[in-house]
Amino acid sequence: MKHCVVTTFHEAGYQQYGKRCIESFLIKWPDTVSMLVYPEKTSVSFSEPRLQLIDPLVALPKLQQFKSSYYDNPFANGTNPIVPEQTNNFRWDAYRFSNKVFAVTDAIRRCHGTFDQLIWLDADTVTHTVIPEEFLDKMAPNARQLAAYLNRRGYPECGWVGYNLNHPEILNFANRFEQIYLSGEFLTFKENHDSYIFWEIVQEMEQAKKATFKELGSRWQTGHIFIKSALGKYVDHLKGGRKIEGRSKERDTLSFTRKLPRFLKQSFSK
Structure with a gap:
């Protein structure tokens, strides 16, 4: 299969974790895998054939x-639309997560017909x-x-999502993802961040x-x-305070392999 990766970040994110994400990708991922990067008003210091830098303001x-x-x-x-006194909550921060949504949909169209899988990878990951x-x-x-995708109880974790670019509905998925935001429909959902909207479309x-x-x-x-x-x-997701520590906490790594599907058990144990 032919794989490509997509991610995005802002200036502060690039300095804190995005630079590390790209560097570890270039070292630890197969040479056959390319990465599309959508830096938000950010100058990226890497210049590699496997990296394609795309300006969101233009593209x-x-x-x-x-x-x-x-x-x-x-x-x-x-x-929070139910408790307006509650602010700065990611669950209703569609504006913040829109960068990810539109980077994904654009990358789906760019990679469609050339690659088999597009992997969304959060920039606060390190390989x-x-x-x-x-x-x-x-x-x-x-x-x-x-x-x-990484399912769990409730809406999924979307730090890694692999998209099948050969699926007959993949472009319809991309259109639907965009239109939920562009039409304002996202305001009618219980939550409106990208993971919740992705889960609704699934x-x-x-x-x-x-x-x-x-x-x-x-x-x-x-x-x-x-x-x-x-x-x-292979990959650590540095959510929250883990970005500063540079790794997940020991309690995060408790195994649940006995409850995994067989094909994932085998991958986890190799």
């Missing part, structure tokens, strides 16, 4: 349209162990699955029998599912 007019429409809407900028190409193949959705497509999906996590687990999954053998 993502729909993102700029969304930001122009909702930059001053409190319910798109962290305010600590060399990744075999066959592992990427194993984590990828199969021919009938539109995406592979359920919508499954119910309509338009697509199936591969689950990489565990329905019994909550919280920091990334490091507990098979992905944790």
Whole structure:
């Protein structure tokens, strides 16, 4: 399979974790894998053939349209619509996470027809162990699955999502993802960050029998599912204070392999 990776970050994020994400990617990922980077008003110091730097201000007019429409809407900028006194909450911060949404949809279209799998990788990840190409193949959705994601109890962890670029519904997925934000429909959902909207589309497509999906996590687990999954053998997701510490906490790594599907058990144990 042919794989490519996409990520995005702002200036502070680049300095704190994005630089480390790119550097570890270049060292630890197979040479055959490319990365698309959408830096938000940020100068990136890397210049490598495997990296494609894409300016969101130029390449993502729909993102700029969304930001122009909702930059001053409190319910798109962290305010709880049920308890308006509660602000700065990521669950209702569509404006912040829109950079990720429109980078993903643009990358799907750019890579469609050239690659088999597009992997969204949060920039606050670090690859600590060399990744075999066959592992990427194993984590990828199969021919009938539109995406592979880290499921857990409730909405998923979207620090890693593998998209099947050969699926007949992949472009419709990208259009739907964008339109939920551009139309303002995101304001009607219980939460409006990217992971919650992704989860709503997954359920919508499954119910309509338009697509199936591969689950990489565990329905019994909550919280920091990334490091507990098979992905944790190669990549660490530095959520929250872990960005400063540079690694996940010891309690994060407690194994749940006895509850994993067989194909993931095998990947985790190798």
